[in-house]
Amino acid sequence: MERQIWPYIGRRLVMTIPVLFGLTVIVFFIMALIPGDPATAILGSYATPENVAQLNAQLGLDKPLVQQYLTWLGNVVQGDFGRSYNQNREVIEIVGERFGATLILAGTALVLCSIFGLLVGIISAVYQYGWADKILTLIVLIGISTPAFWLGLLMIMLFAVQLRWLPASGMFAVYGGGDLPDLILHLILPASTLAFIATGVIARLTRASMLEVLRQDYIRTARAKGLNERRVIYRHAFKAALVSIVPVIGIQAGFVLGGAVYIETVFQWPGIGSMLVNAISTRDLLLVQGGVLVVAAAYVFFNLVADVVQVMLDPRVST
Amino acid sequence: MKQTIRTLLMGLAVLAGSTLWAETPPNVLVVGQIAEPQSLDPHAVTAVNDFRILVNIYDGLVRYQDGTLNVEPSLAESWTISDDGTQYTFDLREGVEFHDGTPFNAEAVVFNFERMLNEDHPYHDTGPFPLAFYFGQVAEVEALGEYRVRFTLSEPFAPFLSNLAYPTGLIISPSAVREHGEDVGRNPSGTGAYQFEEWEANSRVVVSRNDDYWDGAPDLEAVVFRPITDANTRVAEMLSGGIDMMVEVPPDNVATFASDDSFNIYEQAGPHLWFLILNLKEEPMNDKRVRQAVNYAINKKALVEDVLQGTATVATGPTPPAFGWAYNEDLEPYPYDPDKARELIQAAGADGAEVTFYVTEGGSGMLDPISMGTAIQADLAAVGLDVNIETYEWNTFLGRVNPGLEGKADMAEMAWMTNDPDTLPFLALRTEAWPENGGFNSGYYSNERVDELLNKARTSTDQAERARLYKEMQEIVYEDAPWAFIANWQQNAVATSNVQNFKLQPSFLLLLHDVSKQ
Numbered sequence: 051m052e053r054q055i056w057p058y059i060g061r062r063l064v065m066t067i068p069v070l071f072g073l074t075v076i077v078f079f080i081m082a083l084i085p086g087d088p089a090t091a092i093l094g095s096y097a098t099p100e101n102v103a104q105l106n107a108q109l110g111l112d113k114p115l116v117q118q119y120l121t122w123l124g125n126v127v128q129g130d131f132g133r134s135y136n137q138n139r140e141v142i143e144i145v146g147e148r149f150g151a152t153l154i155l156a157g158t159a160l161v162l163c164s165i166f167g168l169l170v171g172i173i174s175a176v177y178q179y180g181w182a183d184k185i186l187t188l189i190v191l192i193g194i195s196t197p198a199f200w201l202g203l204l205m206i207m208l209f210a211v212q213l214r215w216l217p218a219s220g221m222f223a224v225y226g227g228g229d230l231p232d233l234i235l236h237l238i239l240p241a242s243t244l245a246f247i248a249t250g251v252i253a254r255l256t257r258a259s260m261l262e263v264l265r266q267d268y269i270r271t272a273r274a275k276g277l278n279e280r281r282v283i284y285r286h287a288f289k290a291a292l293v294s295i296v297p298v299i300g301i302q303a304g305f306v307l308g309g310a311v312y313i314e315t316v317f318q319w320p321g322i323g324s325m326l327v328n329a330i331s332t333r334d335l336l337l338v339q340g341g342v343l344v345v346a347a348a349y350v351f352f353n354l355v356a357d358v359v360q361v362m363l364d365p366r367v368s369t
Numbered sequence: 370m371k372q373t374i375r376t377l378l379m380g381l382a383v384l385a386g387s388t389l390w391a392e393t394p395p396n397v398l399v400v401g402q403i404a405e406p407q408s409l410d411p412h413a414v415t416a417v418n419d420f421r422i423l424v425n426i427y428d429g430l431v432r433y434q435d436g437t438l439n440v441e442p443s444l445a446e447s448w449t450i451s452d453d454g455t456q457y458t459f460d461l462r463e464g465v466e467f468h469d470g471t472p473f474n475a476e477a478v479v480f481n482f483e484r485m486l487n488e489d490h491p492y493h494d495t496g497p498f499p500l501a502f503y504f505g506q507v508a509e510v511e512a513l514g515e516y517r518v519r520f521t522l523s524e525p526f527a528p529f530l531s532n533l534a535y536p537t538g539l540i541i542s543p544s545a546v547r548e549h550g551e552d553v554g555r556n557p558s559g560t561g562a563y564q565f566e567e568w569e570a571n572s573r574v575v576v577s578r579n580d581d582y583w584d585g586a587p588d589l590e591a592v593v594f595r596p597i598t599d600a601n602t603r604v605a606e607m608l609s610g611g612i613d614m615m616v617e618v619p620p621d622n623v624a625t626f627a628s629d630d631s632f633n634i635y636e637q638a639g640p641h642l643w644f645l646i647l648n649l650k651e652e653p654m655n656d657k658r659v660r661q662a663v664n665y666a667i668n669k670k671a672l673v674e675d676v677l678q679g680t681a682t683v684a685t686g687p688t689p690p691a692f693g694w695a696y697n698e699d700l701e702p703y704p705y706d707p708d709k710a711r712e713l714i715q716a717a718g719a720d721g722a723e724v725t726f727y728v729t730e731g732g733s734g735m736l737d738p739i740s741m742g743t744a745i746q747a748d749l750a751a752v753g754l755d756v757n758i759e760t761y762e763w764n765t766f767l768g769r770v771n772p773g774l775e776g777k778a779d780m781a782e783m784a785w786m787t788n789d790p791d792t793l794p795f796l797a798l799r800t801e802a803w804p805e806n807g808g809f810n811s812g813y814y815s816n817e818r819v820d821e822l823l824n825k826a827r828t829s830t831d832q833a834e835r836a837r838l839y840k841e842m843q844e845i846v847y848e849d850a851p852w853a854f855i856a857n858w859q860q861n862a863v864a865t866s867n868v869q870n871f872k873l874q875p876s877f878l879l880l881l882h883d884v885s886k887q
Binding site: 084085086087090091092093100101105108109136137138139144147148203206207210211214217218219220221222224225315316317318320324325328331332333 | 393394397399404405407408410413415496497499502551552554555569570571572573575591593595596597598599601602605606608609610611612761762763764765767768769771807
């Protein structure tokens with residue numbers, strides 16, 4: 051590590067603190083701005099002004115907003131994320147449970163979309179304007195423009211209801227099961243749906259970067275030297291193109307985490323996305339805060355990893 | 370490379386061959402629920418979705434008789450009511466144990482109600498208990514012996530027994546509360562037909578047969594409740610054999626299941642009313658003729674048959690027919706009569722009046738609120754009212770409607786599911802229930818006779834007398850038309866044909882004690 055990678059990582063990590071702090075402020079006050087409150091959500095039809103006031107007092111929501119935020123922040127710094135109003139459980143416990151499931155889903159999808167995105171991009175670039183390029187481009191565009199939840203439902207209708215090859219939803223079989231093959235079976239549909247959507251961007255970008263690199267002089271030189279084409283493409287061109295592709299994969303990691311919200315809802319995947327949807331609609335403020343904080347931290351982390359990898363790959367990027 | 374792909378494909382083929390997921394396990398019932406439960410502490414929850422699990426784990430002192438909303442003995446074998454209607458003395462069933470092995474007795478009953486109602490109780494902080502007001506009239510609960518318990522009410526309160534049969538009255542093991550504190554909702558222990566096994570967050574709640582159940586052990590070995598929030602996914606799971614039963618089937622899918630012999634559809638009218646609150650404080654709805662015109666103008670039959678595809682029936686008045694004894698059978702729904710509506714509106718000088726209509730995107734018991742709202746808008750336009758819809762997400766909607774419609778809107782959608790004919794009119798039609806007094810009378814209806822009837826019906830313990838009072842109330846409210854009465858929802862469920870002896874209850878509770886599976 052002669053290029054001082056550790057101080058760079060350290061600086062980047064310090065920079066994430068104001069980002070996460072700002073984020074919690076924004077989320078906190080947006081949640082306060084949306085009409086409705088946790089007490090109304092919990093009481094439903096029984097939400098008389100009187101009952102709401104009483105429950106709000108029990109939940110500590112009758113205090114001024116700034117004071118509520120500072121109390122929350124003080125507790126978080128000490129590792130206490132509070133309790134979910136709605137589930138009456140520790141936020142950290144819920145988020146911990148859910149985040150693991152999301153990582154499995156989003157991680158698998160990211161690996162799949164990276165592999166297919168790179169492959170499709172390379173093939174499209176190598177056979178530019180050929181029939182393979184045209185067909186792949188069409189498929190990729192369909193992927194980019196398909197709503198995730200709709201594709202998810204179609205996949206369920208085909209593979210679960212019609213063909214009965216795969217389970218329609220959930221993470222494990224309801225009874226028995228719980229082992230790795232069971233998990234993989236349940237993972238195939240949601241992960242490939244999510245990956246299909248995310249593949250497009252990586253494929254398009256890989257294609258563009260590869261085309262750019264393939265026009266460079268040194269590629270012509272390499273070919274002129276009589277190197278075999280496969281070696282030119284994979285060793286010379288692809289490695290150079292990867293530098294501009296890696297950060298996009300980092301961004302796609304964030305996209306996949308975000309897309310997991312829809313996919314998790316459709317496939318009933320017990321992850322953090324479906325948890326957030328539910329927490330927002332029930333105004334479960336502390337749970338939303340905890341969940342958003344974890345997702346944001348993950349997003350920042352993936353970007354950091356992508357940047358570090360880019361630094362290591364490309365001598366021109368300065369730390 | 371080729372070798373790897375071949376291995377992978379073979380692995381997949383093996384997995385695909387073991388079609389585990391396509392069938393639910395024998396003698397285990399898998400139920401598709403609409404959401405993850407909030408808690409399994411009966412005193413802490415408010416949602417029907419949670420109640421569906423709770424009634425299988427817990428018993429109350431009394432319960433609703435099969436197929437009705439009448440109260441019958443459960444953990445209490447009998448009871449007496451003092452002549453002034455303020456003291457209820459229950460004789461409890463002997464020899465019943467909670468699933469954790471501790472005995473059920475009078476002390477346990479006292480513990481349950483003290484915990485919910487007495488702020489000084491050491492376990493009151495394991496709440497909050499949002500529906501504790503169901504027992505707001507309870508002044509004291511005393512154990513008069515090992516198996517006798519007496520409730521003293523601050524005033525006569527006729528719905529008391531019916532409220533005891535509601536899930537908020539279910540009895541939880543005091544030692545479980547002591548052991549788990551505020552986490553008891555995830556470690557429930559009751560006396561019910563099934564005992565709690567495990568709760569895997571957002572994946573399943575498993576309960577297993579209670580072999581010692583006092584009312585006879587159930588047939589099923591276990592029941593698995595799966596939360597599947599997306600209605601389409603729930604339907605897909607049902608079609609693909611991932612669940613044996615689902616509740617709240619979307620109207621669009623009922624026909625699919627009906628045409629397939631491997632499924633049975635269950636329907637049951639419940640104590641539900643879907644209505645429009647009309648704002649009596651402001652023009653044009655302050656004129657009774659306009660309010661009646663609204664009732665005449667809306668084609669309710671088309672709403673329940675086309676929009677709701679037969680999953681509801683046309684409502685008549687403020688009391689749903691499911692409350693058999695209290696329902697006034699002499700009343701007929703307002704007929705669909707646009708000509709008469711137009712006449713009434715013209716007579717009131719309200720032709721072309723602008724009307725603001727609050728519509729929600731969805732919510733508990735709201736059925737298909739946007740489509741229904743749009744259809745109603747068209748019906749009212751046809752008779753000369755210029756209706757502007759404002760749509761709000763459910764919690765926002767409640768936050769705008771419950772404090773009262775004055776200065777904001779002329780009409781608002783609303784739906785209620787209750788367990789006693791007292792609840793809805795008492796909370797939403799009395800003068801004392803105007804929003805500023807903490808009630809739900811968001812349209813400011815006020816009729817002295819209705820107030821008198823409702824107050825009287827609440828304090829009488831004679832059911833025949835109460836019935837007479839409620840029926841008169843319905844006649845007056847029907848005529849005054851403070852609401853537009855639209856629909857009574859028929860709850861539905863689908864189960865595979867393997868599921869036997871299943872019945873939906875008018876209480877909307879999902880009782881699985883007698884169910885078996887082939």
